[in-house]
Amino acid sequence: MLHKIQAEKFGSRGEGMAHAVEACVHCGFCLPTCPTYLTMGEEMDSPRGRIFLMKEVLEGNLSVDQAAPYVDRCLGCLACETSCPSGVRYGHLISPYRAYAQKNRKNNLFQKTFRWLLMESLPHPGRFRFLLQMAVFSRPLQGLLPRMLRSPLSLLPKTIPKEDDLPEIFPAKGDQRARVALLTGCAQQVLAPEINRATLRVLSENGVEVVIPKSQGCCGALAMHLGEVERAKISARKNLEVFENAGPLDAIVTNAAGCGSGLSEYRDLFHGEPEEERAKNLFALVQDVSLFLHNLGLKKPSGWPEPRKIAYHDACHLSHAQGVREAPRELLRSIPNLILMEPLEWEVCCGSAGTYNLEHPETADLLGQRKAKNLADTGADAVATGNIGCLVQVRNQLEKTGSNIHVFHTMQILEEAYRNGA
Amino acid sequence: MVAESTVFLPAEVDEAARIVRENRNLRPRGGGTKPALSSPLAEEHVVDMSKISGILEYSPQEFTISALAGTTIREIEDALAENGQYLPFDPPLATAGATLGGTLAAGLSGPGRRRFGGIRDFVLGVRFIDGWGNVVLGGGKVVKNAAGFDFPKLMAGSLGRLGLLTEATFKVFPRPHSTITLEVDCGSLAQALTGINYLNSLSIDLEALDLIPPGRLYIRIGGFADSFPKRIKRLQELLEHEGRLLENEVESQFWEQTKEFSWSSPEGFLVKIPMTLAKVEKFDEAMENYGLARCYSSGACLCWVAGKDSRHLPDIDSFLHSLDLTGLVLRGNVDYPILGAQKGLGFLRRIKEALDPEDRFLSFKETISESS
């Protein structure tokens, strides 16, 4: 599309935004994979519609507040990037646009407080655990709360898992084939500490020594998605330093897709700033654990005595944002007696999308139910996925439908497949 | 008051246009092979198009042919055959002398429509004289075209009541190198319909699939003869019947007779009835009770009904109404050739008003009147 955006007015990332608008030919191929278009059926709630709206705002024809309801409803799943034949980098538009919009909008006080609460809790495992415990105790009272606060509570586990104090170094079994650092993920280590444990065991089984830097912090993805750029940069600077000081590394592995793409976004976050070079170096090392293991060459697991059907659920931040689709499937396929099932609409978001299910519970529910149905229809015994957000969302949605399909992280499935042989 | 019918015999399109401008109640005629459509009633005049004839453009590598309306189907088929091509909708009554314009205006296709579609699917362009006396072009001469309103399709089945066709362009296909037909007697109508339903549901390319009640199926395949033994064997296995093979002369004779309706009496009536598989049994039972001859064509999407006495036609009309079916009388004594339920008259009336507001041509009616 032609546009009249004056890119220089929007700082270092203005050019990227303008490019994304230019590249869009308005063909509509993004519509069928966009979760909001699928559920709402309105042009404003589609990728090309949002591109049009953001263009109008950046050109000065619409105000930020006029466009806000529709831009806010975007889950940022980036399925549109995967389906776009013209190669529009939607992420290069929506992220900086949100940062721009955040500064220029009239904010709703309730929403502002809610977001502040999220940013002050989720990225801090200690506070988050405390809050969760409080919440679990107060569960009987949740009927008294406003809807927006009720929905996060419904996502809570029944009990809060015990904290798992990970060592700073997890040694490789047998000959060491590689040395990596692990990003532990803020919410994940509180909600499902067993995922990190499983990841460490699988890596170790494959001859990989893992460093777990104690002082690492939140990757900053949450702040980035809420348009809080400065807050995100503080987290990012800290992590740059921590991982630079972690010794020689073959990779920085992530096992939460959202965090993985968060680290990958540092490059764009610091575009045109002094940290840009360091962010690029970090980016070169970041890999999802599934991709890392696939490239390394997985040691064959022993698998199960009986066949098991496992459906793979693509986390958007893995499949669309990082383009990792085949590696986790290949890992799972290499497990003897595992039959990999493919759900319909693999590309459609489950509605988790970072904090989306907290902020837009109705849409998130619609998407979650759609996903649960597609997964259940595969006839699988269990679901494997690569992201804590999806894991919680899909597990809850499946439970709601009365299904007894369990949801695991891909690493948990692998760990079990190794354990069976031991 | 009964006025004499005049027969106009224009030699040129301009002359035909003048006739249209100067007269009313005109009934176009080509080869006259469908008398119920071409014979004038009282106060009607015939425009005989047989002199406006000849192939205008035929380029075999384009797989298209344009000809004047009065050109006989036979002439066109002969020209196409020289280049191994054919009209895939398999027009009927070619031997009897049907013309291109008459076949299009009647909207008729033969048993070969099973494979690729009917006449409406193959007409690309038309030229016709509308009720204002204008010569109007619709469609084009290339195989694919989406410009302007689709007058070519509108003219298919228009019965000469929306305009006088003067020229038409058709898409043609390569003729199958060889053909062979399997005749299978399924024993009963129900069995035969089950067989048709089964064959319809498979991706098997049949050139024709006709049913003669109660249970005889005629299954024609085409292509390179080296593929026939395997394909015939498969059909025999699918239907669980050995059947009988029709080949060469015998085969082409059989289909020729089918297309010429040799099984019907030339003095009696002949009706075309668009059909659906689900309605065949009920329909057929009634026709059997009337003692009428039937042939279900192209996987039973079409039925031809013939009988000796036109007095049956009002019965057929009301029976068609009850089944929500429509019929077109090609031979037989009727005032109005369409029987049964007519769809879309509200839309058709507007088109008629636009193309022929003064009724230069005959009009469309709601119901059949008594046979004379």
Next chain:
Amino acid sequence: MKDRAALIKDLGRIFPPDRLLDSSAQLAPYESDGLTCFRSRPSAVVLAETQEEVIQTVRWCYQHSVPFMARGSGTSLSGGSVPVADGVVIALNRLSRIVQLDPVERTVTVEPGVVNLKVSEVAAPYNLYYAPDPSSQQICTIGGNLAFNSGGAHCLKYGMTSNHVLGIKAVLPDGEVVHFGGPSLESAGPDLTGFYCGNEGLFGVALEVVLRLLPKPEFFRTVMAAYDSMEAAGNAVTRIVSSGLLPGALEIMDRLAIKAAEAAVQAGYPKDAAAILIVELDGEKDAVESDYIRLSALINETGANTVIVARDTVERMKIWKGRKSAFSAVGRLSADFIVQDGVVPRARLGEALAEIERLSNIYNLRVANVFHAGDGNLHPLILYDGREEGALERAEELAGKIIKLCISMGGSITGEHGVGLEKKAYLPEMFSPVDIETMERVRAQIDPKFISNTGKMLPGGEAPALVIRGLHPLEKEGILSRE
């Protein structure tokens, strides 16, 4: 315009507030379809969910003389779904029920908002599918396909949309509801169903469509053959067509189009080829195998340098994915381009391509070619840089030359995208004033107030067509703006 805004509020009697869109942010995304050089803003967009709502909206528009346009997914490449300025857009994408599927008669009755590919999906359990396959089939709707008589790669053997529509229920622009056609493949009397197809939205809104389903071909042979020159690929098409083979599809892509498709979807096309030919045989296994022996001999004789034969569905889909993404993929080579849709007689394809190349050099604009070679349906994609002064005008002039070339060769100005806004200025080159007057007369009987997608297809009147140079008349009036 203030009066119109007040009037629009009255639509609230038919639609709840969340389905009556009238704010700037809600209307802006509806301004364009797949052809972004035209934009125009409606007064309102209504999101219809029932047929009754559509009927009431059309009657309301008729009563108040407000123009309307029915919109599916807005993927038209001829500007066919650009709103009528200040009119009402009736969005049909939510009117998408599968009314009935009859596996015995092999028909399915759908509402207009059903997506093309969805029809094949619901038919799949019965081993049936819907044959017309426009490249945008994963999102374009049946209503839009019907209005523009859409084609696709498999037209050669299976025909266009109108060859697969058996019956229609529609509301005419003055509010009368009509039914015609039915479940049978045959009909008696004028083919009203066929005539309604391709009306470009001028005959009101289709509410229910009976579509014909075909048994899924049991076997495919999909071949991708690369050639050193366009001429060689063109000759191969002529040889294949005249050999008596009837492939399901016969497509050509040139060097630029190959490059774009490869960048977009990695279809595995040889990047150094001057042209590739995609041929697909489909049908009964034994017949296809027998045809395939002849096809491979022909491909060898015509000097293909690389030949890839799909071994399974995955490989077949990969070959097709490149072809079907080609238009949008060209966006990777140039942000701005014009898609053309001319038809030439098949035997003159080579001549037409040579002339397009010559024009491309004269205008100093790159042209990528993707086309349905078996049908002679060209899709030249004219690449230009919208930021360069006068480039759009040059591109439009070149597009006009190509259209006129098609007409002069006895072809058509559109094979499958329709006339829309984009080509209405060229309709008089193909049809005489009398022909067009006749179309106008028919239209006037069907739409006496000229409110149904007015300004499309037929030249003259209320919304003049795209002009070759300078501002569009509507742009001068400030009604329309080009991005």
